[in-house]
Amino acid sequence: MKILAIVPAFNEEESIAGVIEAITGSDSLIDILVVNDGSDDRTGTVAQSSGFARVVNLPCNLAAGGAVQTGFIFAKRGDYDIAFQFDGDGQHLASEIEKILAPVKDNLADVVIGSRFCGSGGGYRSTLSRRLGIKVFEIVNLLLIRQRVTDNTSGFRAYNRKAIHFLARNYPMDYPEPEAVLVLGKNGFKLKEVPVRVRKRAGGRSSISGTGSLYYMIKVLLALVVCCIRPREIKD
Amino acid sequence: MVKGVNIHIIQYVAITGSIVFIASVLFLISRRKLREEFSLLWLFFGFVFLVLSIWRRSLDIIASFLGIAYAPAAIFLILIIGVIAILIHFSIAISGLTERVKTLVQEVGLLKMEKDRKNQKKES
Numbered sequence: 110m111k112i113l114a115i116v117p118a119f120n121e122e123e124s125i126a127g128v129i130e131a132i133t134g135s136d137s138l139i140d141i142l143v144v145n146d147g148s149d150d151r152t153g154t155v156a157q158s159s160g161f162a163r164v165v166n167l168p169c170n171l172a173a174g175g176a177v178q179t180g181f182i183f184a185k186r187g188d189y190d191i192a193f194q195f196d197g198d199g200q201h202l203a204s205e206i207e208k209i210l211a212p213v214k215d216n217l218a219d220v221v222i223g224s225r226f227c228g229s230g231g232g233y234r235s236t237l238s239r240r241l242g243i244k245v246f247e248i249v250n251l252l253l254i255r256q257r258v259t260d261n262t263s264g265f266r267a268y269n270r271k272a273i274h275f276l277a278r279n280y281p282m283d284y285p286e287p288e289a290v291l292v293l294g295k296n297g298f299k300l301k302e303v304p305v306r307v308r309k310r311a312g313g314r315s316s317i318s319g320t321g322s323l324y325y326m327i328k329v330l331l332a333l334v335v336c337c338i339r340p341r342e343i344k345d
Numbered sequence: 346m347v348k349g350v351n352i353h354i355i356q357y358v359a360i361t362g363s364i365v366f367i368a369s370v371l372f373l374i375s376r377r378k379l380r381e382e383f384s385l386l387w388l389f390f391g392f393v394f395l396v397l398s399i400w401r402r403s404l405d406i407i408a409s410f411l412g413i414a415y416a417p418a419a420i421f422l423i424l425i426i427g428v429i430a431i432l433i434h435f436s437i438a439i440s441g442l443t444e445r446v447k448t449l450v451q452e453v454g455l456l457k458m459e460k461d462r463k464n465q466k467k468e469s
Contacts, residue, residue, distance in 0.1 A: 144454070163458060163462075164458065165454040165455055165457075165458050166454060166457060166458070167450050167451070167453075167454040168450055168453050168454065168457075169450055171447055171450055171451070175447045175450065175451065178447075178451065179451040179454055179455065182451060182455065183455060282443075282447065
């Protein structure tokens with residue numbers, strides 16, 4: 110079974126080597142694709158010199174969605190059975206990779222999302238506004254696709270072949286996570302969440318903070334609403 | 346009619362203006378400075394203003410049809426509708442470009458990676 114780790118990275122030179130090492134350490138058969146999203150620092154070089162990852166250096170910054178989608182395109186062409194997203198900032202734990210891959214391997218779901226909130230997931234602490242925002246996404250998506258996803262913003266996800274092929278064509282561009290959940294749900298993909306823990310960031314900074322978060326909420330909610338009135342991409 | 350003002354002057358100015366406008370758009374298309382798909386709306390509104398300035402009564406007809414008491418205000422209405430239509434058209438065009446640029450950037454990234462790998466294989 111061919112498995113690909115898609116690691117989007119924007120200015121993560123401090124953490125990227127550790128991330129690659131951690132993934133190889135957890136399972137040496139996993140191929141790693143680092144998508145360097147037009148970083149200003151040495152992310153690409155550092156990733157390349159690790160020797161364990163293939164590195165796509167995008168000539169300019171595409172925002173998270175465009176970078177991750179590059180991974181799906183690569184996975185589709187490389188005929189991978191499973192692809193999973195693993196953030197380049199080192200917040201995800203390599204020891205939990207197997208946990209999100211298992212349901213896809215066992216054919217229990219098309220997409221598995223590592224959630225910080227479901228089950229007894231390690232008691233993740235975040236600011237009130239952030240948790241509130243995530244709750245809003247949960248409710249909106251529950252109403253729209255009738256599948257409960259407690260952590261719509263999680264970037265720790267695994268996909269089967271069907272989902273890879275779909276996302277290589279349709280993946281939202283900026284702030285893509287909540288929208289991707291909706292698009293997948295609407296097109297009949299089966300979603301499943303497993304509880305995961307996250308670490309504090311090893312380096313770099315979040316793309317969402319301060320006044321940006323208000324724009325983020327409005328943009329994503331608009332995208333979610335628009336998604337509903339858009340016809341399905343996959344016909345039954 | 347206001348004394349001392351030749352109301353025909355504005356009509357001549359309007360007709361000349363519309364013709365110059367339409368001619369410049371056509372000129373830009375012929376020089377390939379402007380693509381046809383972008384110029385259609387410009388030409389359309391150019392012709393609307395040409396018609397309005399040649400056939401002056403049309404403005405009164407439009408104004409009374411829309412219930413606008415002061416006929417010249419109808420010009421502004423038409424003008425604003427035209428500007429908004431063109432701006433929306435631009436937003437659509439930019440969105441399309443964004444999508445294509447994204448695809449290109451992804452493809453360039455993947456091709457570069459492929460190329461580097463082939464070079465490395467040759468060297469070793």
